[in-house]
Every structure is written in structure tokens, then in C-alpha cells.
Amino acid sequence: MGTTTPARARVNAHMRQNDECAVRSTFRSKEEPEVSTIAFIGLGNMGAGMARRLLQAGHDLRVFNRTRSRAGELERAGARNCATPREACDGVDAVFTMTADDTSSRSVWFGPDGALAADLSPRTFAIECSTLSYEWVLELAAAARARSLRYLDAPVTGLPDAAAAGKLTLLVGGDPADLDSARPLLDAVCDRILHFGGVGGGTAYKLIINLMGAIQIASLAEGMAVAERAGLDLQTVADAIATGQAGSPQVVRNARRIVADDHDRNVVFTPVLRKKDTDYALRLAHGLGVAVPFGQVAASQIQQLIDLGHTNVNESKIIEVARRAR
Numbered sequence: 001m002g003t004t005t006p007a008r009a010r011v012n013a014h015m016r017q018n019d020e021c022a023v024r025s026t027f028r029s030k031e032e033p034e035v036s037t038i039a040f041i042g043l044g045n046m047g048a049g050m051a052r053r054l055l056q057a058g059h060d061l062r063v064f065n066r067t068r069s070r071a072g073e074l075e076r077a078g079a080r081n082c083a084t085p086r087e088a089c090d091g092v093d094a095v096f097t098m099t100a101d102d103t104s105s106r107s108v109w110f111g112p113d114g115a116l117a118a119d120l121s122p123r124t125f126a127i128e129c130s131t132l133s134y135e136w137v138l139e140l141a142a143a144a145r146a147r148s149l150r151y152l153d154a155p156v157t158g159l160p161d162a163a164a165a166g167k168l169t170l171l172v173g174g175d176p177a178d179l180d181s182a183r184p185l186l187d188a189v190c191d192r193i194l195h196f197g198g199v200g201g202g203t204a205y206k207l208i209i210n211l212m213g214a215i216q217i218a219s220l221a222e223g224m225a226v227a228e229r230a231g232l233d234l235q236t237v238a239d240a241i242a243t244g245q246a247g248s249p250q251v252v253r254n255a256r257r258i259v260a261d262d263h264d265r266n267v268v269f270t271p272v273l274r275k276k277d278t279d280y281a282l283r284l285a286h287g288l289g290v291a292v293p294f295g296q297v298a299a300s301q302i303q304q305l306i307d308l309g310h311t312n313v314n315e316s317k318i319i320e321v322a323r324r325a326r
Contacts, residue, residue: 033037035059036093036185041085041108041115041255042130043070046156047098049163050129050189054081054096056153061087064108074274080238082258083185089118094125094185101276102136109140122148131155133280134287137173141199148176155206158269167191170227173201173301211281213250214298217315220321224258225322234259257316267314272316273306275302281291 008052036059040051043065051074053059061079063071063088071081082088085108089095095115099105105128109115126144128137128151139155144151152174162168169192172179179195186193196205220241227237238255241247247255257263278299286293304321 010265014162016309024244028079034184035090037240038062038185039064039066039082039088039092039095039096039115041086041088042096042098042100043074044098044100045160046163047129048074048162050096050156050168051079051165053166053188054138054185057232059185059188061221064088070254074116081306082293084113085115086113086118089115089120091119091121092124093173094127094182095120096127096129098129100130100273100291105130105132105136105140109143116143116147120147120149124149125185127180127182127185128152129154129156130192131210131277131280132203133308134200134207134284137200137203150175150181150197152178153202156190156204157206157209163189169194171202171206173199174202193240201209207277207281207284209278210274211285211295213296214278214281214302215294216248216251217254217274217318218301220254221258221316221322222320224255228323254316257279258319263310263313263317267312269315270312271302271305271317272311275299275306298300 020030038054038059039062040047040054041064043051043063047065050071051063052185055074061074062072062082064082064085065071068081068083071079075081079090085143097108097115099104099108107114111117128140132155141151141153152172154161154170154172154174156170158168158169160284166189168190170186170190172193172195175198176195179193183193194205196202219231224234224237228234238252238259241255242252253268278295281297282292283296283298301318301321302315308320310320312319
């Protein structure tokens with residue numbers, strides 16, 4: 001039997017809310033939510049759509065983004081465009097954040113102009129939807145609890161069009177009672193909630209599936225490079241993958257982009273973001289004492305793509321790394 005590491009003990013403690021081990025799956029409530037005052041911080045491809053859904057649900061919305069012009073459309077639709085996270089969060093009922101990484105998350109929560117410096121009443125919701133490291137999520141949750149806030153880590157799965165349509169899946173870690181109370185707000189941005197236990201559970205699962213995604217995309221690139229060298233028609237290969245057992249939605253989507261050589265338009269996920277998520281997942285695995293050699297290889301391939309200067313393209317561009325390998 002393996003030794004329980006301190007990191008593993010922390011994961012178990014935070015993810016075990018009760019005696020149940022099964023993941024809870026809950027779908028959208030039919031009840032109309034009460035109007036709340038909400039701060040939404042981070043208006044990237046995903047955050048902008050989520051914020052718009054909250055505004056369309058009738059909530060009083062305040063927004064903050066480092067590039068203020070990104071809030072223009074929401075401002076014209078009735079949102080208040082704030083100069084700092086603190087201004088956005090003063091007196092709100094809930095704070096949603098959707099930023100790129102630990103560094104940006106820390107910057108919007110902490111500091112004299114951060115969300116936690118705002119006038120927040122006890123039991124205000126702090127809902128972190130970003131994909132962050134497990135360690136930072138626990139640190140942030142502790143800081144929120146010190147302010148008597150109700151913290152949920154709720155990273156999402158889904159593409160920007162799903163965010164705009166309110167059809168995301170939320171991967172939630174947090175107290176079950178807090179989740180139940182937050183449902184009227186969460187229903188505006190998602191049509192499915194998976195509850196993985198205590199704080200950190202949603203983040204742990206998100207890092208796991210994003211690590212698997214990195215491995216799938218790296219292996220897809222290798223397979224497509226081999227097929228190309230073997231003289232196979234890549235469109236036929238992509239069609240076959242789409243109907244075969246290896247054809248996850250992610251694999252199918254990226255296979256088609258490889259065939260079309262379409263990496264620069266409608267970017268869904270960049271190599272930089274994929275590498276960030278993979279690194280966070282590797283840190284979690286290593287902290288738990290789990291060897292992840294496939295994940296390490298995938299991280300290396302993604303880093304090679306970045307080193308070639310392909311930072312802001314779609315991650316399907318990783319085919320170039322496979323083509324160069326000998």
C-alpha cells in the first residue's frame with residue numbers, strides 16, 4: 001500500500017465533505033433567480049459570455065477587466081464598468097472571477113484595490129471560475145473564509161459559444177449548503193453542475209481533465225504526422241478518427257483544424273494556456289506522489305511549440321512539433 005503524502009492528506013481532507021464518494025450531478029433549476037448585485041472580474045473569451053448571461057438574467061452587474069475597453073459592450077447593455085476590482089465588489093452579493101492564471105487571480109483578489117479589500121458583507125459569495133493551481137485555490141479559499149465569505153471553486157468546461165449560451169458545465173468544490181444557495185446565480189451561466197466535494201475538488205478535477213487533454217492533443221499530432229508521412233489522406237484520417245473510439249470531441253476538433261491548417265483564426269485554446277494548466281496538473285500529481293510520464297512528455301511538446309514562437313495560435317499548431325521530430 002502506498003504512503004500517504006502530506007499533499008494527499010490535504011486533498012482528502014478538503015474533498016471529503018461527507019461519507020458519500022460519488023460525484024453529484026445537478027441540472028439547471030427551473031426557478032427564476034432573485035435579482036442580485038454581482039461583480040464579474042475578467043472578461044476574456046469565456047468571462048465576457050458568462051458576464052453577459054448574468055446581465056441577461058436581470059442581475060445588477062458590475063465588471064472589471066484590466067483592459068477596460070473589453071467591457072464596452074457589457075457597459076452599453078447596462079453593466080457598470082469599474083476601475084478596480086475593489087470598486088466592482090463594494091457591497092455586492094457575489095463575486096465571480098475568470099482570469100488566466102494564479103498571478104492574475106492573485107492580483108484581482110489581493111492588494112489595496114483587490115476584491116478582498118472591498119466592503120463585503122459576511123456570507124457574500126466568492127466564486128472562482130478560473131483554472132488555477134490547487135495550492136492557490138486553497139490559499140484563496142482560506143483568505144475568503146477569513147472574511148466570512150462563502151467560497152466556491154467552480155472552473156468550467158465548454159467553449160466560448162457555450163459560455164455565451166449559458167451552457168457551460170461547472171466543476172464545483174465547496175460546502176454543499178453554499179452550493180445550494182448559489183444555484184440561482186450559477187444557473188444563469190451553466191446547464192450542468194458537477195459537485196466534487198470540498199473546496200479544491202472542482203479544481204483538482206479540472207486539472208486532471210486538462211492534463212488528459214494535453215496528452216490527447218500531443219498524441220493526435222504524432223498520429224497525424226505519421227499518417228502524413230505514410231501518404232494517407234488526412235481528411236479521411238480525420239473522418240475516421242471522428243467515428244472511432246479515439247475520437248474525443250477535443251481530438252476530433254483539433255484533427256479537423258490540422259487538416260485545414262487552421263490555427264490562427266477563432267483561437268479556442270492557446271499553447272500558453274495549455275502549458276499553464278498542464279504545469280499546474282503536474283504539480284498536483286507530484287504533490288500526491290503520482291508519476292505522470294505521459295503528462296511530462298505532453299508538457300515538453302507544448303513547450304517546444306511555444307519555443308518556436310507559436311504562443312497565441314490554436315493549440316492544434318502542435319502538429320508542427322510532431323512534423324519536426326526525428
